[in-house]
Amino acid sequence: MENDVVLQINQLQKRFGTVQAVQNVNLSVRRGEIYGFLGPNGAGKTTTIGMILGLIHPTSGEIYLFGQRVQSDGTNALRRTGALVGAPALIPYLTARENLRLMAKLYPALPRERIDEVLDLVGLHEAADRPAGKFSTGMKQRLGLGLALLNQPDLLILDEPTNGMDPAGMREVRLLLAGLAEQGMTIFLSSHLLHEVEQVCTHVAVLNKGCVVAEGPVKSLLGPGKGQPTVRLRANSPTETGRLLMHMPGTRGVQANGEYVTVSGVTGKAVIQYLVMHGETPEEVMVVRPDLESLYLELTQESSQEQG
Amino acid sequence: MFGKVLAIENTKILKQSIFRIELLISFLLIAGLMLALYAISAGDVVDGSQVQGDSMIESVTWPGAFIQVLQLSSSSGLGAILVIVLTGAVTAQEFHWRTLHLWLSRGVPRAGYALGKFASLLLPVLLLVTAGLAAGSLTTAAASLSINGSLRLEQVDAAQLVMGVFRTAYTLLPYAALTFLLAVLTRSSAAAIGIGMAVSLVGENLAAQLLSIMGGVFAEAVKFFPSSMANEILQLNARIAPALDTAASAPLSPGAIPSAVGILLYTALLLALATWSLSRQDLTG
Numbered sequence: 127m128e129n130d131v132v133l134q135i136n137q138l139q140k141r142f143g144t145v146q147a148v149q150n151v152n153l154s155v156r157r158g159e160i161y162g163f164l165g166p167n168g169a170g171k172t173t174t175i176g177m178i179l180g181l182i183h184p185t186s187g188e189i190y191l192f193g194q195r196v197q198s199d200g201t202n203a204l205r206r207t208g209a210l211v212g213a214p215a216l217i218p219y220l221t222a223r224e225n226l227r228l229m230a231k232l233y234p235a236l237p238r239e240r241i242d243e244v245l246d247l248v249g250l251h252e253a254a255d256r257p258a259g260k261f262s263t264g265m266k267q268r269l270g271l272g273l274a275l276l277n278q279p280d281l282l283i284l285d286e287p288t289n290g291m292d293p294a295g296m297r298e299v300r301l302l303l304a305g306l307a308e309q310g311m312t313i314f315l316s317s318h319l320l321h322e323v324e325q326v327c328t329h330v331a332v333l334n335k336g337c338v339v340a341e342g343p344v345k346s347l348l349g350p351g352k353g354q355p356t357v358r359l360r361a362n363s364p365t366e367t368g369r370l371l372m373h374m375p376g377t378r379g380v381q382a383n384g385e386y387v388t389v390s391g392v393t394g395k396a397v398i399q400y401l402v403m404h405g406e407t408p409e410e411v412m413v414v415r416p417d418l419e420s421l422y423l424e425l426t427q428e429s430s431q432e433q434g
Numbered sequence: 435m436f437g438k439v440l441a442i443e444n445t446k447i448l449k450q451s452i453f454r455i456e457l458l459i460s461f462l463l464i465a466g467l468m469l470a471l472y473a474i475s476a477g478d479v480v481d482g483s484q485v486q487g488d489s490m491i492e493s494v495t496w497p498g499a500f501i502q503v504l505q506l507s508s509s510s511g512l513g514a515i516l517v518i519v520l521t522g523a524v525t526a527q528e529f530h531w532r533t534l535h536l537w538l539s540r541g542v543p544r545a546g547y548a549l550g551k552f553a554s555l556l557l558p559v560l561l562l563v564t565a566g567l568a569a570g571s572l573t574t575a576a577a578s579l580s581i582n583g584s585l586r587l588e589q590v591d592a593a594q595l596v597m598g599v600f601r602t603a604y605t606l607l608p609y610a611a612l613t614f615l616l617a618v619l620t621r622s623s624a625a626a627i628g629i630g631m632a633v634s635l636v637g638e639n640l641a642a643q644l645l646s647i648m649g650g651v652f653a654e655a656v657k658f659f660p661s662s663m664a665n666e667i668l669q670l671n672a673r674i675a676p677a678l679d680t681a682a683s684a685p686l687s688p689g690a691i692p693s694a695v696g697i698l699l700y701t702a703l704l705l706a707l708a709t710w711s712l713s714r715q716d717l718t719g
Contacts, residue, residue, distance in 0.1 A: 142716075173718070179539035181717040199713060200435070200543030209539050215532035217446060224449075231442050232540055273536070 130157045131193075132281050132312045133178065138187035140173050140336075147173045149336040151187070155281075155314055155329070160307045162323040162344070163316040164418075165333035166426055171316045174333070175211055175285050178314075180204060191281070205233075208279035210287055214270020218259025222250050222269050225258055226276055233277045240276065248272040249298065263290030271299070275306075282306065285316045300326055324418035334426045348416055356390045356420065357397045360410040367406055374400045388414075435542055439550025442537070444557060452523050453558050456516050457565045464506055465569040468494060471502070472577045495578040496571075497590040497675035503570030504598050504671050507563045509605045509664045514634050516562050517606045518613045521555055522626035525617035535717050548618070548709040555610050560603045567599060594673040601671060605664035608697055609634050611704035618708045618715075634661075660700050663693035 133155040140148040148170040155161045165171050176182035178189055180198045189196040191203035216225055226241045245251045248268040253261065258269055267290050274282060284303075288296040296319070303313055303326055317323050323330065324344065331341040340347060361367035368382040371389050378391030389397055394413040401408055414420075447453055475490030492498035507513045528534040528551070537547055578585050612633060617626035638661050645652040656662055670690055672678070688696070 176716070176718060179535075180541070181535055181538055183714075183716055199545065200538075201541050204539060204541030207539075211535070211539070213532070215536040217531065217533055219450060220446075228442050228445060229536070229540075231438055231445075232537070232542070234438075277540075 131155070132157050132159075132191070133314065134188075134190040135174075135178070136188045136190075138174065138177060138189065139185045140170070140177060140182065141185045147336055148177070148184075151333070151336070151338050153331050153338060153341055155312060157280075157312055158307065158310055159329050160303065160313045160315060160327045162327035162330035162418075163314060163333065164320065164323060164330055164422055165316075168335075169333040169426075170336040171333055172212065172285055175209075175283060175314075175316060178283065179207070179209055179211070205277070206279055207281045207283060208274035208277060209283040209285075210267075210270045210274040211283070211285040213289075214266050214273070216258040216261075216266060216269060216273075219257055221255045222258055222261070222272070223254040225269060226272060229273050229276050236277065240278075244272045244276050247275060247302065264292060264295050267291055268295070271302075279311065281312045281314065283314045286318065287315070288317070288319065288322070296322065320417075320419040320422055330418070332422055332425050339425045340421070344418065347421060348418065355393070355416055356388050356414045357392060357394045358386055358388050358412050358414055359397065359401075359408040360385050361387055361406070361408050367401070367408070370401070370404055370406060371397065435546045436550050436553075439537065439542060439547055440553050443551050443554030447524055447554055447558055450524065453520060456520055456558075456562060460507065460512065460516060460562050460565045461569040463512055464503060464566040465573045467506055468499065468503065468570045468573045468577075472573070491581060492678060494574050495581050496574060496585050496587070498678055499570060499574035499578070500567070500590070500595055500598065500674050501671050503567050503574070504563070504602045504674075505668060506570070507566035508602045508668055509609055509634075509661060510668075512566070513563065513602065513606050514609045515631065517555075517559055517610050518630040518634065519627055520558060520562075521610045521613040522617050522630055523623045524555070525551065525614055526621055526623040526626055529621040529717075530623075538717065544713045545709050548705070548712050552611065552614055552705055552708075555614075556603075559606050559610060560599065563599050563603045563606075589675055589677045591674055591676060594671075598671045598674050601667050604694070604697060605660075605667055608660040608664075608700040608704065611701045611708070615704045615708040615711070618711050657688055658696060660697060663688075663696045666690055666693040667697065 131154055133153075135151055135153045138148055138151040139146070151170075151174060163171055163174070173182060177184045178191070178196060180196050180201055183198050191201065192206060194201060194203040196203070217228065220228065222245065223241060226244060230236050230241060242251070245254050248271050250265065250268055250272065253265060258266065261269065267287065271284075271287060274284070287303075288299050291299065300322055303315070307313055307326075307328075315323065315327060327344055329341075329343050330347065332339050359367070364382040364385055364387050368380050368387045371377055371380045371387065374389075374392060374397070376392045376396070377389055379389070381388045392400075394411050398408065398411055471490065472494040475494050493502040505511060534547070538544060575585060609630065613626050613630035616629050617623070620626055620629075638659055642656045642659055642661070645656050666688070667690055
């Protein structure tokens with residue numbers, strides 16, 4: 127295994143009774159990457175993360191963290207990770223500072239000042255001596271993030287870290303993650319907020335129905351020839367224009383929304399030529415470049431149709 | 435890793451309100467019960483039932499009161515209830531709050547966690563017995579002075595009194611281990627406490643009575659029930675007041691040392707089952 131591979135997953139499978147939650151997942155995360163882990167609800171993301179953290183037993187397959195195989199009965203390499211999975215695990219009757227102090231007992235080498243540093247980092251210094259149980263959802267999420275960062279992990283695993291945060295808090299987390307990545311921390315991020323993932327992540331894997339349907343650097347997945355461009359046009363009678371475009375050769379999908387029509391599978395130039403040829407002149411035409419959201423929707427819908 | 439888990443879990447449990455409430459309950463209930471016993475014994479003396487009155491007076495004045503108080507804090511008294519509630523609540527909440535996930539996801543081995551968590555209950559159990567003893571000692575000190583005119587401290591074997599606290603706490607361990615196992619299996623405080631109470635307060639007695647009626651080997655088996663072995667160990671608390679005539683009741687169990695080993699085996703077996711169950715669980719959600 128190459129030295130810069132932080133997380134390696136080989137042929138990972140998990141079955142709960144008759145439900146195949148994760149099947150044949152292979153992926154590899156290298157040092158310094160911000161790796162987005164995407165997929166609809168029930169795709170198997172949290173189950174995969176649970177197996178990485180040794181909380182769930184894989185049915186088959188292997189997971190390596192820093193070259194060490196993850197076992198559910200304790201893996202030393204997990205001491206080099208920090209994780210926030212779902213709702214943060216906090217002791218509600220202890221203050222934020224006490225929660226951090228308790229976690230610090232697992233890492234005797236941590237300097238005492240680290241607790242204050244973390245409280246500053248996640249913006250909880252003023253609320254440090256309030257019981258965690260009295261925190262708002264966003265504050266709990268910040269404390270969860272603080273617990274994940276306390277040991278200055280080499281790998282940070284986050285599952286929906288901005289849940290319950292307001293837009294300003296989400297932006298702060300985005301900036302924090304970018305800053306941590308600049309310092310060389312590897313981040314494995316599962317999120318529904320695709321715009322956020324696209325802004326932050328260097329690599330992504332898209333999971334659907336337990337299978338990885340795409341994996342690679344964001345730039346390469348969204349690069350030329352990848353993903354389907356869509357053409358968005360404003361028409362006087364969008365319904366009729368939409369009907370007309372459905373018969374256009376190469377069209378993969380047409381959707382009318384208000385005074386706009388969105389067409390996929392064809393170029394803007396071809397749409398204009400086709401409409402003019404049929405006596406229609408669009409008011410406005412724009413080509414929407416493929417983004418992570420369109421790629422994600424395309425991949426998850428395609429794979430659902432194939433499997434359905 | 436075991437030491438770190440033990441330190442973490444001890445901090446958590448000692449700061450928890452349920453433990454502090456239980457300490458208060460133990461203190462108040464035992465003080466109340468000893469006061470009630472004192473009132474009853476005073477009534478018996480007034481009524482003229484002298485023999486019964488003497489025995490009652492012995493149990494509410496020093497040094498006999500210590501034996502009585504420890505009996506009340508034992509597995510056959512309030513102790514079992516307090517320990518079952520405490521163990522069920524503090525163990526199942528780890529699943530509910532997902533704090534268990536937090537430690538395990540940092541590489542803490544499941545067996546190390548289970549052993550550390552259980553070991554963290556030992557100090558609170560000891561403190562619950564001590565709180566009961568403190569409450570009982572304070573109330574019966576007043577009774578001793580009022581009845582005997584002195585505390586009769588010369589009749590107290592202090593080392594045995596300390597040993598008595600440990601012995602009493604020790605008899606509670608199988609009940610803590612049973613509830614720990616139930617909490618790991620069900621991940622629910624209510625289920626762990628409910629089933630734990632039913633088994634220890636009703637089930638064990640019922641089974642003992644049925645087996646005694648059946649006689650023979652079945653009746654012999656009752657000797658090896660945790661409650662029977664606990665009683666055998668608690669009889670050693672009579673050494674706290676050697677001057678008193680505390681003739682042991684007819685022995686049922688196999689003796690103090692085999693009983694201590696038996697209690698240890700019950701505890702170890704239940705703890706091993708809890709650890710095994712935890713090691714096989716998928717911690718989802």
